[in-house]
Amino acid sequence: SQTIHQWPATLVQPVGSPLSLECTVEGTSNPNxxxxxxxxxxxxxxxxxxxxxxQISSEVPQNLSASRPQDRQFILSSKKLLLSDSGFYLCACxxxxxxxxxxxxxxxxxx
Amino acid sequence: xxEVEQDPGPFNVPEGATVAFxxxxxxxxxxxxxxxxxxxxxxPKLLMSVYSxxxxxxxxTAQLNRAxxxxxxxxRDSKLSDSATYLCVGTSGTYKYIFGTGTRLKVLx
Numbered sequence: 001s002q003t004i005h006q007w008p009a010t011l012v013q014p015v016g017s018p019l020s021l022e023c024t025v026e027g028t029s030n031p032n033x034x035x036x037x038x039x040x041x042x043x044x045x046x047x048x049x050x051x052x053x054x055q056i057s058s059e060v061p062q063n064l065s066a067s068r069p070q071d072r073q074f075i076l077s078s079k080k081l082l083l084s085d086s087g088f089y090l091c092a093c094x095x096x097x098x099x100x101x102x103x104x105x106x107x108x109x110x111x
Numbered sequence: 112x113x114e115v116e117q118d119p120g121p122f123n124v125p126e127g128a129t130v131a132f133x134x135x136x137x138x139x140x141x142x143x144x145x146x147x148x149x150x151x152x153x154x155p156k157l158l159m160s161v162y163s164x165x166x167x168x169x170x171x172t173a174q175l176n177r178a179x180x181x182x183x184x185x186x187r188d189s190k191l192s193d194s195a196t197y198l199c200v201g202t203s204g205t206y207k208y209i210f211g212t213g214t215r216l217k218v219l220x
Contacts, residue, residue, distance in 0.1 A: 032206055043115075043212035044155070044198070051206065059207075090154055098143045100200070100208050102154035 002027040004103030006091050012109045019064075019078040021106050023091030026072065031093040033074040034100070035066055038088040050074060086110045114138055117199050117211035125219050128189050132214045134182045134199030141201040141209075144175055146184050149196045149213065158184075158197070189218045 003026045013019060025031055035047040046059045048066035056066050063082050067075045074091055088105050095101035117134045124130045136144075147155040159166065161173040161182050172185040182199055199211040 034208075036210075044210040046207060046209075049206050057206075088152075095157065097160060098202060099145060099157050099160065100155075102156070105154050107152070 002031070002093055002095070002101060004091055004093060004101065006089075006103040006106050008106060009104065010107045010109075012111060013081050015083055015110055016080050019076070019081050019085070019108070021076040021089055021108075023074040023076075023103055024072055025074075025091075025093050028072075028093065030071055033068065034092040035074065035076050036090045036092060036102075038090065039084075039086070044090065047076070081110045083110050113211075114203065114209045115199055115201050115211040117197075117214045119212060119214060121215040121217055123217045123219055124189055126189055126191060128218075129185065129187045130189055130216065131186075132184045132197055132199075132216075134184075134211055134214075136180050136182070136199075136201045136209075138201065138203055138209070139177075139180060141203060143202045144182050145200040146171075146173055146182075147198040147200055147210075149198055151195075155198055155210075186216075189216075191218050191220060194218045 005024045034049045036044045038044050050068045064078050090105045091103040092100045115136050144161040146158040148158045149155040159168050161175045163175050165174045170187045174183045194217050196213040196215050198213045201209050203209050
């Protein structure tokens with residue numbers, strides 16, 4: 001079965017600083033990959049998904065970007081963080097029977 | 112209107128109680144539905160898929176009503192360990208999953 005690694009686990013960054021969050025997947029090849037954000041008291045919001053290397057679909061226009069340089073690597077970035085970028089960032093890939101399998105997440109606090 | 116809506120709760124119930132959560136969805140083209148469980152500060156984990164015929168997994172029963180566009184989750188004989196947030200999820204298109212904001216459950220001793 002697949003395993004998703006995300007790092008860092010927690011991050012505190014000042015407003016205006018850059019961001020790079022990494023997600024790697026083991027145990028599957030050429031998976032669809034997803035980035036979600038869960039803001040405090042809110043539901044999971046799909047940010048980006050990728051069906052293959054170099055292919056990124058953006059769901060919500062915002063201050064973030066994503067890249068997929070390798071089959072099992074998905075990166076979330078920002079050039080300048082905003083306060084509103086704070087949240088719990090989750091990487092996901094498909095599980096059995098159309099389910100979603102999540103990584104452990106990165107908790108980001110922008111001050 | 113949100114694509115997937117849930118009562119945020121919290122639902123505070125005593126141990127042993129039966130509790131039911133409902134979820135409504137607006138996209139009639141959604142094909143698949145799920146319930147996820149999310150513990151505090153953790154990632155969501157699949158609880159169960161939801162089938163039109165209804166399905167049961169131990170103390171948990173899920174139902175889907177396509178005509179009324181709602182999904183339900185019934186938990187019988189609640190345990191302290193059932194305390195969590197329960198997320199209703201529907202698919203939207205081939206690659207997308209739409210999550211509700213979740214219903215918080217607290218089971219009290």
